[in-house]
Amino acid sequence: MKTIDKLITWSLLKSPWILHFNSGACNGCDIEIVDALTPRYDVERFGIVQKAVPRHADILVVSGPVTLQQAKRLKTIYEQMPEPKFVMAVGACGCSGGVFNGCYGVIPGVHQTLPVSVYVPGCPVRPEAIIDAVVKLIQSVEGKK
Amino acid sequence: MSEFEREEKIKAELEKHFKGSVSNALVQRKNRVWAEVETAKLPEVAAWLRAAGFEYLATVTGFDEGENLGAYYHITDTHVIVNLKVKTPRANPSLPSVLATYPGALSYERELEDMFGIKVTGLPPGRRYPLPDDFPTDQYPLRKDWKFVQPAEEKEAK
Amino acid sequence: MSKITIPFGPQHVALKEPENFMLVLEGEQIQGATVNLGYNHRGMEKAAEERTYLQDLYLIERVCGICSHSHTTCYITNVEELAKCETPKRALAIRTLVAELERVHSHLLWLGVAGYEMGFETLFMYTWRDREQVLDCLELLSGNRVHYSINTIGGVRRDVSAEQKAEVLKRIDYLVERTNYYIKLATEEPTIFARTSKVGMLPPEEALRRNAVGPTARAAGIARDVRKDDPYLIYNELDFKVITHNTNDVYGRLVVRALELVESYKMIKQVLNGLPEGPIAVKVPMRIAPGEAVNHYEAPRGEDIHYLKSNGTDKPERLKVRAPTLANLQSVQYMLEGGWMADVPLVIAAIDPCMSCTDRAVVWDPKKGKKQTYGWEELRKMAIEQYKRRGVDFSRLA
Numbered sequence: 001m002k003t004i005d006k007l008i009t010w011s012l013l014k015s016p017w018i019l020h021f022n023s024g025a026c027n028g029c030d031i032e033i034v035d036a037l038t039p040r041y042d043v044e045r046f047g048i049v050q051k052a053v054p055r056h057a058d059i060l061v062v063s064g065p066v067t068l069q070q071a072k073r074l075k076t077i078y079e080q081m082p083e084p085k086f087v088m089a090v091g092a093c094g095c096s097g098g099v100f101n102g103c104y105g106v107i108p109g110v111h112q113t114l115p116v117s118v119y120v121p122g123c124p125v126r127p128e129a130i131i132d133a134v135v136k137l138i139q140s141v142e143g144k145k
Numbered sequence: 146m147s148e149f150e151r152e153e154k155i156k157a158e159l160e161k162h163f164k165g166s167v168s169n170a171l172v173q174r175k176n177r178v179w180a181e182v183e184t185a186k187l188p189e190v191a192a193w194l195r196a197a198g199f200e201y202l203a204t205v206t207g208f209d210e211g212e213n214l215g216a217y218y219h220i221t222d223t224h225v226i227v228n229l230k231v232k233t234p235r236a237n238p239s240l241p242s243v244l245a246t247y248p249g250a251l252s253y254e255r256e257l258e259d260m261f262g263i264k265v266t267g268l269p270p271g272r273r274y275p276l277p278d279d280f281p282t283d284q285y286p287l288r289k290d291w292k293f294v295q296p297a298e299e300k301e302a303k
Numbered sequence: 304m305s306k307i308t309i310p311f312g313p314q315h316v317a318l319k320e321p322e323n324f325m326l327v328l329e330g331e332q333i334q335g336a337t338v339n340l341g342y343n344h345r346g347m348e349k350a351a352e353e354r355t356y357l358q359d360l361y362l363i364e365r366v367c368g369i370c371s372h373s374h375t376t377c378y379i380t381n382v383e384e385l386a387k388c389e390t391p392k393r394a395l396a397i398r399t400l401v402a403e404l405e406r407v408h409s410h411l412l413w414l415g416v417a418g419y420e421m422g423f424e425t426l427f428m429y430t431w432r433d434r435e436q437v438l439d440c441l442e443l444l445s446g447n448r449v450h451y452s453i454n455t456i457g458g459v460r461r462d463v464s465a466e467q468k469a470e471v472l473k474r475i476d477y478l479v480e481r482t483n484y485y486i487k488l489a490t491e492e493p494t495i496f497a498r499t500s501k502v503g504m505l506p507p508e509e510a511l512r513r514n515a516v517g518p519t520a521r522a523a524g525i526a527r528d529v530r531k532d533d534p535y536l537i538y539n540e541l542d543f544k545v546i547t548h549n550t551n552d553v554y555g556r557l558v559v560r561a562l563e564l565v566e567s568y569k570m571i572k573q574v575l576n577g578l579p580e581g582p583i584a585v586k587v588p589m590r591i592a593p594g595e596a597v598n599h600y601e602a603p604r605g606e607d608i609h610y611l612k613s614n615g616t617d618k619p620e621r622l623k624v625r626a627p628t629l630a631n632l633q634s635v636q637y638m639l640e641g642g643w644m645a646d647v648p649l650v651i652a653a654i655d656p657c658m659s660c661t662d663r664a665v666v667w668d669p670k671k672g673k674k675q676t677y678g679w680e681e682l683r684k685m686a687i688e689q690y691k692r693r694g695v696d697f698s699r700l701a
Contacts, residue, residue: 026371068279252633
């Protein structure tokens, strides 16, 4: 592997930066994601930082069943992220639409809009599950290299 | 019943003031008054209620009763909730706006237009609410005859 | 000076749900604002008509994660009114307990978010750390930190044991101490005052005209609280004050929420120490006789109102939910106009939106024909820098 690729992979594995996107969620998963940054769980000590702009992020954390209004915008945000990038579908809604499966306002499940790398079930997800998901994602990337 | 004095008073005054335009008025329980109002008189009744101390339009609930569409206007003075029912024929649904009395009614009346197809006369032009921008404008999800069938899941997007 | 229109789009960095604001700026001052919504529309009212009353309970809970108990309790009060069932006193008391715990967690969450928007990140970390105590209480009582689902048709799902009561009271005592520190901070700290005073002004006449609810209205001196005006659950037996303030600005909203925390702790202790004996639920038939009911509830953000119509089957005929933030959004437009661009994040956060905000700001200068994109984070930093130049700097706080 070229040195630059090694460097990019090393920085991704050691310190994945996340961008959170709410695609029509009820906020339950969103507050638990933010909770993961606060003192009890504190993911920043693992190098996980929440960024504001897609161009700085490695992992796109998507919560919510994707509402019709947000689907196009979600795709745009994903396309703005530089490679290598991953998508984490958070919550029962992100995995399959959750309670909103069958509602006319949603395209249930993030996987119908974007390719998903890791699914995190729960309603809402526990912060520990989010940390576990990032760890599993990193291990799967490491395993490939 | 003397325990519903306030509610009975409002009901009686509504019936007296708008003789003929108000029907089926009843005090359902403590703090709840229901009444049916002639559609054209709605703005007048709303203005009168506001002047009588009912400062807040809590929300507007559209409904589909088959032959008629319509809406409930839930107006309150924080203690008693007065629920006004107005109907309009399904063939050509239209309601007058109460924006002049209750400026906060904007979102609720736009919702009537988007979800039921009831034309609310007197609304300023603006973006639709709450349906997405690319939702067809001739489909009204909350009408009883509008059915939704979830499309089969596409293969994983790439 | 030329006017610039900024569309604020729907992606957000910190929290919450998507919204869109169109701001017309002249220099740094906002001359006009419009609010556009609909990004979170899922189609719940339609779905509710196709599910049974019990399934709808779990659907309605997910209108909002932060105030989920408000929505289920309001809905279940409607269902029980239509079913004409006599909900046991103990169940009502447990519902009240969870309702006040929810208010505590929501206000602490808001304090943290407001601190974060101001640039005071330590406050954010402190309040969310303390909030974990409340989430522990809720998990103890119901099994989940968020979406507690303590309600069921006819009562509550779980009872409160003596050990749970002791645990909750212990944590509440800790929180009372911490809240006194926050109140001291809110009322005495000059930097917070500088950031929040005279920002987002909403005088009482405007609050009434635009139907503002909750702490937004109470900070303008309007003593409007459903718990006192149209009591539900067991609020008519509890001793508490309705907190109002008279400064009509974000500072007022901060003080109102901080003092409401104290009232909530009082109520939690009262409920726990006076839990009535009895069953926790009664059986309710699946089919509900035709009828209509309207009920409102004082959610942490304001008045939440539900309408329910039954038709004799086991599915509702029509269910309508109006969450408090929709009522407050009409006031946001008024509050933004005439203010500074730097105050936008704080003003929007001050109504405690349960549908959220902004993200991409595209500043377009028509004269120069230049476009520049600002993210929310950049806007926040810009705001903090602007205030630093005026002498308001949180990094100097111990």
